[in-house]
Amino acid sequence: MATTVPDVPPGRLGAATHSRSPWPRLGYAGQDDGPGKPAVGPAFALLGTVQATLIFTITVISVPLPVIGREWGLGQSSLVLLSAAYGLSFSGLLLFGGRLTDRYGGRRMFTAGLVVVAAASMVAAIAPGSASLTAARFAQGVGAALVAPAAVAVLRRVFADPASYGRAMATWGGLSVLGATLGSLLSGIVVTWLSWRWMLAVPLVVAAVAALVTRRMLPADTQYERAALDLPGALLATSGITLLSFGLVVTGEHGWTSAMVLAPLASGLVLLGAFVAVELSSADPLLPMSFLADVRRVTALLVIALSAAGTAVVSLLLVLYLQQIRNWTPLRTSMAFLPYAVVLVVVGRVSGRLVARWGAQRVTSAGLALAAGGLLLLAGVDLHTEFGLGLLPGLILLPAGVALSFSAGSVLALSHVRPRQAGLAGGVLNTAMEVGPTAGLALLTALATARTTHLETGGAGLPDATTSGYAWAFGAAGFAFAALAAVTALTGRTRPHRSG
Template identity: 50%
Template sequence: MSSGTAPAPGAARAGRGFALLGAVQVVLILAITMLSPALPAIQRDLGLSGAQLTLVSAAYGLSFSGLLMLGGRLADLLGRRRSLIAGAAVFGLASAAAGLAPGFAALLGGRFLQGVGAALAAPAAMSLVRSLYPEEGRHARALAVWGGLAGFGATSGMLLSGTVSTWVSWRWSFVVPVAVSLVAVLAARRLLPTGPAPARVRLDVPGAVLVTAGLTVMSYGLVEAGERSWGATVVWLPVLAGLVLLAAFVAVELRVSDPLVPMGFLLRRRRATALWATFIGAAGMSTIFFLLSLYFQEVRGVSPLLTSAAFLPFSAAQLATGLFAGRLIARFGGRAVTSGGLLLAAAGLLLIGMLDSGTPYLGTLLIGLLLFPVGIACVFSGSTVVALDGVEDHRAGLAGGVVNTAMEIGPTVGLAVLVSLATNRTTGLRDGGTGPAAATSGGYAFALTVAAAAFAVSAVVAALVLRRGRPERARTEARTEARTEGADRTDGAAGTGRPDPGAGTEPAGPPTAPPTSPPTAPLTSAGT
């Protein structure tokens, strides 16, 4: 376990360091969505089939989400700054390779390696925020801003891609990731502290292999669900195999002395609820991006550039709210900000879900596109503060990996479920004689309304669970976690004879960015 910690940097240096980390966070999330508006151009230029295009779109998210927990643990074991530099280097080189790719294999490999680099860099960057701002109050405010950066990165990716693919070439979309990665590699040693000394524990290799394989395989099946039926072997078999691997991962974690993810860390009610809020928030945001992108282009005939521009108010509202969220959390607490944000986001989804084939942009649609990002920025900021509250310093990298995993898996699961609902609803409407445009819009509206209901229920649950804990409740939760980890340590010791250096209790308490690359095959469109 680490005991030595580098002194906190001065205010000016901390500000510059946070700006660097924020730029890295934005570009890692930007890379998720930046190819979405450019997919038709990529398909034309490289002659890709629909299946190949799906793999290119999904590759980054598959490797990113699958490796995040391992990346978080490596940040604790190898050092935060070192992991950030290594991840940024891999991400930048892979981005350059993808931008120069002559064909499918090179582009697929570049996107996959981008995700590998991102999985190393993202948890390290989040944990370095603690090193920059060790004081509890400033750390919470910094995390609130950090949570708001995720959504800004997602919308920026769409705008960047839509702009360059319309005016120049989709290949230029990779210039920004390369540039930010280069700056991060060159400036990290000057602007960022090293963080605490690496933890002196062994890497849980079986657990790392199982969770990486489980998340990756399950995510692949869920991505395929976006364009096939749930009964297709390529859908249900990977999903089932992934769940089996994840169950095996849990079994391993309960027995080893140095688990990759101590179960007590995940089972705290407040942390689990905050992670759920992050999960569903990312799922809802990716659903809006995906369905509205199709709606504007397939139903309304809008260009990729104008489609991206339609999300500008969304991006501006989310960024502004994220920058202000720290003050809201300081005044009202993580519970109120998270649950209130879920409620606002539900209202936004409900308004967006009122769309039809002729809904004007300047009306309920725009109001929804302003309400939802305000709410979701509060959700991401509040849940990030809650999820990371009380995390011990030697687990900061792991905690960052877990939060980022929730943000990455949410869109994969959410899109698989909601796209299926939209497709089935569209098919039913068309079979009933509804025109193509109206049927497609009706399918989208139905899925968005279901999402709104899920957000509303989640808001109620968050308000009930994320209550300001009374001292006795805080002590009870801490004892519960200690007992859980003590059981892990005892079981592990039976097989290894070694104590668990990571065991201990954390105080109960209040927690970044989004969506995994969505399925690329459009739903039943107005033109089919």
């Protein structure tokens, strides 16, 4: 029988080492580094840099998007599609990417995905128009969907010891939100003095360099199964998630009752229902339903989705507030997120030790509560809110909480996962990370718009009404975080389920 990754009680994660490093010096097979074996530190650095870059690439054009629209004379529909192209293919193909990893091996699929990302990024950087840039962004997402689950599978082999693996996953969980924040931070700086195209050179360089050094720095594929690909399940999951995500994305331009929204949402839900039916009857399903039978795992996936959604909502609405309501420049707006990024880095560095001392479930609940506090502070925003006293406290509490909930939530989501399902686990984890912001943005921006429209109808001025709409969205997100914190605390005593 394949071994499982057991829960590590508080205080056990750090017992494997007396080093000051945030992860133990263990070889990829759980033994000391030796001749010919990749070292743990460089392997983790490579995998972590790539993971952060994949999420960085999502937000890389968020701040320059208006500049791109003016340069090419794009309408709102074209901008929406350009903004969403990467995330649509990324989220839709992750489950299939996980199955390919489990079938063909983590390092092999990691390398293949990096090649796709590098090639697509090169095309994106020199794209002559919106159609070619949109297609390149979609291709970047395809490559990312191969890389992300493969990286998690390789990480599982690098840290074969349960204690070191749990410690590494606690650090890994904070990398994605850091990548998203750096995308928003750096894009405003670059677009001020350089062309937005330089931002697209980042995933190109990272993917190209990583592809060149992967064979030397990561362990070879020695154990993987020749399982069936479940193409019907893959087709249904990919099309269902993509259509559902597209329907949520276009709510920013079309009403929820319009055909442009209802048609893809309904079609996506039908296809996902068919996917569940196919998986239940399949002898070798793409996503075994037993994998989601663990209440703690499902709760952890919700934590990751909500944490990703919270950061996406704040990044979008705060950028709109500062630039459109307060008339801040893109550079000054980006600088506003600098404390946010610093807190993410600092808390991310200590999250592993906190998980080791207090346990993943407690740290997850505490992180959600901190994030809720930060969002509720931001809900007090108005036309005259000062940055230092009004916004900064929320921009410190929120990233601290999100870094903890991401880190500890990732540990919970991947506990008791068999090595042969490492690719599947990586696909599911990243799917939650990608779908969360799409759904969260759609729902909370709809709430903000409804509040704005209501106040405008009552005679309020547009800036006041819009700001109040943003405040309502922050408040709703804060209450959602607080509610999930309570749920997470209650599910902590549930007996873990071993995925089959």
